[in-house]
Amino acid sequence: MAVRFEQIQDCQQTNARLGRLHTPHGTIETPIFMPVGTLATVKTMSPEELKAIGSQIILANTYHLYLRPGHEIVREAGGLHTFMNWNRPILTDSGGFQVFSLSKLRKITEEGVSFRSHLSGEPLFLGPEQAMEIQNALGSDIAMAFDECAPYPADREYVRQSAERTVRWLKRCKEAHQRTDSQALFGIVQGGMYPDLRVENAKAIVDLDLPGYAIGGLSVGESKEQMYEMISHTTPYLPKDKPRYLMGVGSPDALIRGVMLGIDMFDCVLPTRIARNGTAMTSQGRLVVKKAEYARDFTSLDPECDCYTCTKYTRAYIRHLVKADETFGLRLISYHNLHFLLQLMTKVREAIRNKQLPEFANRFLTQYYGSDELSVRF
């Protein structure tokens, strides 16, 4: 088995758990947030900076790396870890989600998906076997199954058929997987917003006995309450001794709520994407630093933060950089935002350890969202 999950402690008041995920490139303390490095780089950040802020594992993307630079080049480089100078664990998304969200003129058959590159328009094909071949070449510690993320909203019959096909695709992924010793294949539970389909799909996926399970097809436009409901319907059917990964979720409230519902791993482009709009996540909530009101604000992005950005630079300076399109501004905000979410998860783990997760969650979310919003969101 390429990875092994060790449950350290259960939360008595919620379904949260403290764990350790052992991988070929080291051990990860869970619950964890994973920074996204789509194209073999976490936007603007160096690997050393990612380590400095405590990134234990990062994501990369099969679809994007298949298009650029091509998985054969990464294989020749010695795999993704060597290629991008990152010696800690890497998880690769399967490309399923991107084929559906980015590419044009896609056609789904039992075999896989025919589509056109969103860059060149070139006709391409990805199916379970191709997704595994690419991920085997990339050499990530955790490979994700090739799935279909059904659109939202979608009618029940479509979602049922899609989820069933995802199970058949997973079987083929498992068979095509060439590196079971050094790379763990995680299955992805689909089922749209239909609780019974979620349950049915979870059971079928878990039947295939994989080293980890993800919940996919959420955070696609539904309400947060609906998302939490779907998670609640799914996690009871996922084995306790395997890691659980909620895909594409990274807002502070969803991380905390997800942990309480039994999730161990999260990823999201949010911290680096909002940085591009000059937005920081702070202990007081979101701060749009490019607003005029910060032009002469010589305090740090987040008065409670001790990261590089917050100890060395002011809102006025960062605003200036963002307004002037200087990439160093992006660097500074990305650094802070990633640090913020990684720190949040460190505090979450500590709270589980100290049996104070609900208290911590309340305190944090009240401060982040303000008390008025809290009742809605949590």
Added chain:
Amino acid sequence: MAVRFEQIQDCQQTNARLGRLHTPHGTIETPIFMPVGTLATVKTMSPEELKAIGSQIILANTYHLYLRPGHEIVREAGGLHTFMNWNRPILTDSGGFQVFSLSKLRKITEEGVSFRSHLSGEPLFLGPEQAMEIQNALGSDIAMAFDECAPYPADREYVRQSAERTVRWLKRCKEAHQRTDSQALFGIVQGGMYPDLRVENAKAIVDLDLPGYAIGGLSVGESKEQMYEMISHTTPYLPKDKPRYLMGVGSPDALIRGVMLGIDMFDCVLPTRIARNGTAMTSQGRLVVKKAEYARDFTSLDPECDCYTCTKYTRAYIRHLVKADETFGLRLISYHNLHFLLQLMTKVREAIRNKQLPEFANRFLTQYYGSDELSVRF
């Protein structure tokens, strides 16, 4: 006197000199290359990285900082050093060059220059007094005089009048300067491509007894030989006990040749600008890493370089980042290019110290440009 120049050693074979420039924010070993941080950031680089590669002093730009974020904000921040987290020396260009090269609808009078912002179109005015007020607010260690950089080509009469006005403007800069104790004002010699005007202008500028002198109006489109000729006509009239700064020049051959003609300081946007086109300066000459031939090249940008970029990343990876528009690619090349020029100047200083400058220059330039090109360029 805010700065003091100490001449350490003369080269016996050329006019090169080894020196030390003492400033309010520390001492600079000359000859030196100064990275350009136009908008209070050297593109993509952190101050810590700039220090790691041995940047002793950086440039910032009066015109650009006047437009964004505005010098009053920088003053309120405690000056440019505090604003941008850089505690080593800073030199600010006066804005003269940018007013002429970037702004629209400019009108020159004896008083100064009326122009429109290249960003907003807003009508603005800069003259000697304004340039000094802005630079006093920025608090750089070295402020540059407000001058007119005559266009190239330009007829003799135009250049003569422009150069004479630059002298009158310099007098007004000197009078308007409010921080002579903590900020040195350098004069700028103009005179276009007319040797006698260069001599005349140099004499008039030096008569004003300033702590340092720059040669401006070069590298504006003339041939390199013509540029060297103009420098040769100017430096004999600049006092030996004051630093000499050749503005806007940064190609390796021009740096070396400039040093041999008695120049102590250089600046240029070249290393970060060519990085944006995926071009690296290496010991073997320029390398356009985004070319297809480097797609599977798993060697470093420069086999003779031991910088962060070259010890950790391959041409194949950097090419991938550049092709994918990932800013980390820009960071890696900028880092290497700046390191390359700073290292070159370290070697130049060492060669002067060891009385081997001509031998070093020949060896370096043969390798950089190839022997065929050398006869033309050096």
